Amino acid sequence: MAVATGNITPPCIETYLTDVNRLFEQELRSVLPHVQQLISHVGKFRGKMLRPSLVLLSGLAVQNKPAESAQLGRTHIVLAAVVEMVHVATLVHDDVLDSAEIRRRGATINHLHGNEAAVLLGDLLISHAFHLCSSLESQSASRLIGHTTNIVCEGELTQNHNRGNWKLDEETYLDIIYRKTASLIETSCRLGAAGTNQDKRQIDALALYGRHVGMAFQIIDDVLDIAGTQKTVGKSLGTDIDKGKLTLPMIHFLSTAAPTHRELLMSLLESSEADRVEHVRQLLIPSASMNYARRRAGQMVEDAVAALAVLPESQAKQILIDMARFITVRQS
Amino acid sequence: MAVATGNITPPCIETYLTDVNRLFEQELRSVLPHVQQLISHVGKFRGKMLRPSLVLLSGLAVQNKPAESAQLGRTHIVLAAVVEMVHVATLVHDDVLDSAEIRRRGATINHLHGNEAAVLLGDLLISHAFHLCSSLESQSASRLIGHTTNIVCEGELTQNHNRGNWKLDEETYLDIIYRKTASLIETSCRLGAAGTNQDKRQIDALALYGRHVGMAFQIIDDVLDIAGTQKTVGKSLGTDIDKGKLTLPMIHFLSTAAPTHRELLMSLLESSEADRVEHVRQLLIPSASMNYARRRAGQMVEDAVAALAVLPESQAKQILIDMARFITVRQS
Numbered sequence: 135m136a137v138a139t140g141n142i143t144p145p146c147i148e149t150y151l152t153d154v155n156r157l158f159e160q161e162l163r164s165v166l167p168h169v170q171q172l173i174s175h176v177g178k179f180r181g182k183m184l185r186p187s188l189v190l191l192s193g194l195a196v197q198n199k200p201a202e203s204a205q206l207g208r209t210h211i212v213l214a215a216v217v218e219m220v221h222v223a224t225l226v227h228d229d230v231l232d233s234a235e236i237r238r239r240g241a242t243i244n245h246l247h248g249n250e251a252a253v254l255l256g257d258l259l260i261s262h263a264f265h266l267c268s269s270l271e272s273q274s275a276s277r278l279i280g281h282t283t284n285i286v287c288e289g290e291l292t293q294n295h296n297r298g299n300w301k302l303d304e305e306t307y308l309d310i311i312y313r314k315t316a317s318l319i320e321t322s323c324r325l326g327a328a329g330t331n332q333d334k335r336q337i338d339a340l341a342l343y344g345r346h347v348g349m350a351f352q353i354i355d356d357v358l359d360i361a362g363t364q365k366t367v368g369k370s371l372g373t374d375i376d377k378g379k380l381t382l383p384m385i386h387f388l389s390t391a392a393p394t395h396r397e398l399l400m401s402l403l404e405s406s407e408a409d410r411v412e413h414v415r416q417l418l419i420p421s422a423s424m425n426y427a428r429r430r431a432g433q434m435v436e437d438a439v440a441a442l443a444v445l446p447e448s449q450a451k452q453i454l455i456d457m458a459r460f461i462t463v464r465q466s
Numbered sequence: 467m468a469v470a471t472g473n474i475t476p477p478c479i480e481t482y483l484t485d486v487n488r489l490f491e492q493e494l495r496s497v498l499p500h501v502q503q504l505i506s507h508v509g510k511f512r513g514k515m516l517r518p519s520l521v522l523l524s525g526l527a528v529q530n531k532p533a534e535s536a537q538l539g540r541t542h543i544v545l546a547a548v549v550e551m552v553h554v555a556t557l558v559h560d561d562v563l564d565s566a567e568i569r570r571r572g573a574t575i576n577h578l579h580g581n582e583a584a585v586l587l588g589d590l591l592i593s594h595a596f597h598l599c600s601s602l603e604s605q606s607a608s609r610l611i612g613h614t615t616n617i618v619c620e621g622e623l624t625q626n627h628n629r630g631n632w633k634l635d636e637e638t639y640l641d642i643i644y645r646k647t648a649s650l651i652e653t654s655c656r657l658g659a660a661g662t663n664q665d666k667r668q669i670d671a672l673a674l675y676g677r678h679v680g681m682a683f684q685i686i687d688d689v690l691d692i693a694g695t696q697k698t699v700g701k702s703l704g705t706d707i708d709k710g711k712l713t714l715p716m717i718h719f720l721s722t723a724a725p726t727h728r729e730l731l732m733s734l735l736e737s738s739e740a741d742r743v744e745h746v747r748q749l750l751i752p753s754a755s756m757n758y759a760r761r762r763a764g765q766m767v768e769d770a771v772a773a774l775a776v777l778p779e780s781q782a783k784q785i786l787i788d789m790a791r792f793i794t795v796r797q798s
Contacts, residue, residue, distance in 0.1 A: 168627040169620055227589065231582045250563045250626050253585055257559060258619035260589065264596040265612025268605045276608055280597025287590035288501055294582050295500040 143183075144453045147190040150206055154186045154214040161215065161266045162259070172247065172255050176222055178240050181368075184351070185221050185322045186214035187457070188344060192326030194450035195442075196336045204450070209329045213275060216267045217322045220283060223259035224290075224314075226252055231294070232377060234370035242370075275325055282321040289313025298378040300400055304385050308349065315355075316348025323347075339444045343454065346438035350461050353431040356381035358466070361419050367466045372411040378403060382430065384414075386423040395421075432462050475515075476785045479522040482538055486518045486546040493547065493598045494591075504579065504587050508554055510572050513700075516683070517553050517654040518546035519789070520676060524658030526782035527774075528668045536782070541661045545607060548599045549654045552615060555591035556622075556646075558584055563626070564709060566702035574702075607657055614653040621645025630710040632732055636717050640681065647687075648680025655679075671776045675786065678770035682793050685763040688713035690798070692750050699798045704743040710735065714762065716746075718755040727753075764794050 143151060159177070164170045190210055197204045228234070229242040230252045236242065244252035260283070267276045293310045296302050323344030327337040358367050359374045360383055374381050380388070384403075388396055395417065402414050418424060438458045445451050475483060491509070496502045522542055529536045560566070561574040562584045568574065576584035592615070599608045625642045628634050655676030659669040690699050691706045692715055706713050712720075716735075720728055731749055734742050750756060770790045777783050 164620060166620055166624060169623050172623070227585055230585060249581075251623065253559055253562060253588075254619055254623045254626060256585075257588075257592065258616065258623065260592060261612060261615035261619050265609065265616055268600070268608035268612050270605070273600045273602070273605055273608065276600035276605065277597065280593060280600050283593035284590065284597055287586055287593050288496060288498055291501050291504070291583065291586045291590065292498060294580075294586060 144187075144191075144449075146194065146204070146449055146453070147187060150190045150211065150214070151183060151186060153211045154183075154190075154218065157211055157215040157266075158218060161219070161262050169258070172243065172251060173258075175240075175243060175246065176226065176255065176259070179222055179225055179237055180218065183218065184457075185217040185319060188319060188322040188347075188454075189214040189217060189326035189329075191450045191454050191457075192323040192340045192344075193330045195340065195445055195448055195454060196327045196330045196333060197448075197450075198446050204448075206330075209270060210326060212266060212270055213322075213325045213329055216263050216275075216279060217318060217325070219259050219263035219266065220279065220286075220318060223256045223263065224286060224318075226256040226259060228290075230256070231290075232370065232373040234373055236364060236368070236370045239368040274328075278321055278325060282317050285313045285317045289315075289317070293379060296380070300380065300388065300403065302380040302385060304382065307380065307382060307385055311349055311352040311356075312345070315352040316345050319348030319351065320344040335444055339441050342441040343438045343458070346434045346441065347458050347461065350431040350434040350438065350458070353382055353427055353434070354461055354464060357383060357424060357427050357431070360384075360415055361424060362465065372415065375403070375411045375414045382427040383418055383421070383423040386426045387418060387421055390423065390426075391421065428462065435459055435462055476519075476523075476781075478526065478536070478781055478785070479519060482522050482543060482546070483515060483518060485543045486515075486522075486550065487512075489543055489547040489598075490550060493551070493594050501590070504575065504583060505590075507572075507575060507578070508558065508587065508591070511554055511557055511569055512550065515550065516789075517549040517651060520651060520654040520679075520786075521546040521549060521658035521661075523782045523786050523789075524655040524672045524676075525662045527672065527777055527780055527786060528659045528662045528665060529780075529782075530778050536780075538662075541602060542658060544598060544602055545654075545657045545661055548595050548607075548611060549650060549657070551591050551595035551598065552611065552618075552650060555588045555595065556618060556650075558588040558591060560622075561702075562588070563622075564702065564705040566705055568696060568700070568702045571700040606660075610653055610657060614649050617645045617649045621647075621649070625711060628712070632712065632720065632735065634712040634717060636714065639712065639714060639717055643681060643684040643688075644677070647684040648677050651680030651683065652676035667776055671773050674773040675770045675790070678766045678773065679790050679793065682763040682766040682770065682790070685714055685759055685766070686793055686796060689715060689756060689759050689763070692716075692747055693756060694797065704747065707735070707743045707746045714759040715750055715753070715755040718758045719750060719753055722755065722758075723753065760794060767791055767794055 162173045164173060190206060193206045193210045194204045226243055229237055230244045230249050234242050235245040243255055267279050289310050293314060320341050324337055324341040327340040359371050362371055364371050387399055399417055402410050435458045439455050442451055442454060494505045496505060522538060525538045525542045526536045558575055561569055562576045562581050566574050567577040575587055599611050621642050625646060652673050656669055656673040659672040691703050694703055696703050719731060734746050767790045771787050774783055774786060
């Protein structure tokens with residue numbers, strides 16, 4: 135299991151992540167063999183465990199206890215499994231929307247079992263996420279998860295609405311990625327912290343950290359969709375270009391590149407030739423716009439780290455800092 | 467507004483249904499114009515208000531008070547809006563899966579705005595349903611709604627898995643329609659009753675009523691998909707035949723009709739000719755299998771009515787009986 139710090143799971147959350155995985159599988163287990171088959175396939179999608187790790191580390195980072203005595207209970211395990219389930223549901227539906235064929239080096243559900251099964255499986259995952267969340271004593275987490283998924287769906291709808299809009303500006307792009315990606319990461323940190331104590335200053339600090347981390351994470355995802363290789367990233371790439379979704383490098387390019395280059399990008403985006411995605415990549419990869427996007431992500435990572443200043447020093451805090459900084463150098 | 471008793475809303479729940487509609491719209495309101503546009507279109511899908519009516523009437527039927535003093539509070543309004551939102555979400559996704567173009571005499575979301583927007587809008591509706599449900603004080607309704615949507619999704623997945631399975635038997639068909647339709651109607655009745663008092667016998671009676679009503683309702687829906695006219699029913703018809711989903715009349719026909727007729731149905735179901743749906747309808751409509759299905763639905767309606775015997779006499783109880791009996795004669 136590889137959390138977002140690289141390929142090593144931080145030992146302080148390793149046991150908890152095992153519990154999260156067990157609960158994830160237990161919640162989804164079905165007596166219907168054809169349903170269980172789909173669910174088992176979904177298990178292969180899970181790699182980074184970024185969101186559950188953030189729930190757990192946020193829970194530990196506000197305990198104000200030495201690492202060896204810090205402890206988390208069932209609430210955190212449930213919350214971590216819930217945010218992962220919500221995340222996987224969005225991946226399954228995203229792959230339908232993107233007509234993606236590859237995810238985590240394997241075939242997507244839509245590619246293997248058709249769009250119908252993928253839509254329904256995404257629905258099943260989101261349903262189980264809420265079912266599991268409502269096993270907690272208080273409604274507050276369910277309410278926040280519901281609020282967050284409202285925002286995620288609105289972000290996805292806004293992105294879909296702006297497909298083929300070559301005038302999309304940076305502000306709208308940032309609003310879209312906040313909604314579709316950063317909001318759930320922000321909520322993961324907030325829930326993790328609030329599951330431990332009620333120190334509003336610490337909870338808000340972790341939520342702000344999560345918000346910035348989520349924004350940076352999505353910008354790098356969008357950079358990799360252009361500059362990565364399918365072998366390294368492990369999923370279908372170039373889908374943003376293919377589906378007419380402008381991302382930060384493209385938005386920057388369209389507003390700063392030489393007029394002939396801008397026109398070339400526009401005509402490639404609008405063309406229907408088979409290799410237009412490859413042409414767009416060749417145009418963008420050597421441009422300053424890729425570095426611009428990476429730099430913006432880097433700034434957000436430093437904002438995330440700065441938000442943690444109010445927390446006491448701890449092993450969990452240090453891991454959160456390392457995870458944030460790893461985002462900008464990640465290749466997958 | 468036309469509840470399932472026909473075209474007249476029972477006066478004892480009229481004001482409550484207005485409150486349900488107001489809450490439904492308020493919960494879904496979006497500051498994003500393109501999202502609000504989709505949501506407004508969804509408003510047009512809502513007609514029968516069967517599930518919210520059942521929440522309200524179940525709540526009234528267990529009050530053991532004269533009609534004029536019976537009262538419901540915010541809990542019932544919230545629950546009624548939640549089950550309606552879940553139901554509308556399933557309609558939106560169903561229309562994607564069925565490639566349906568018409569719903570309640572208007573264009574479907576997928577037909578107007580594409581499959582992507584329809585998938586995301588369904589997600590938004592289910593998300594808001596859970597968000598709204600978690601505004602209640604207790605988690606118990608959220609937990610039951612989550613459990614129910616798990617079952618609904620499994621039913622839809624089972625139906626999808628059995629597309630083109632010409633050996634589908636009646637037992638599996640009944641399991642599918644329990645899951646995809648009756649479970650939410652059962653839950654609507656259970657939540658409505660449990661929102662009023664904790665008399666287990668009365669709550670279980672209403673849940674059983676809802677289960678039978680839901681089964682009968684879906685069988686008649688499947689009959690109308692074959693025998694109805696789009697003008698009367700108001701939605702795309704023949705989709706079960708078109709998508710290879712066997713329903714009760716077809717299952718009965720395949721196991722009882724003369725061998726030549728059975729072979730004809732099989733070959734039509736498997737053919738790719740454009741007017742095969744019409745041919746299948748012409749074969750089934752005059753057959754005894756349509757009456758068999760109607761008769762099975764009629765038995766279930768009487769089982770539903772019988773389940774209410776434990777309840778005290780009341781106006782709400784009488785309306786529940788009338789609603790159940792209306793199912794078998796409905797044309798839309």
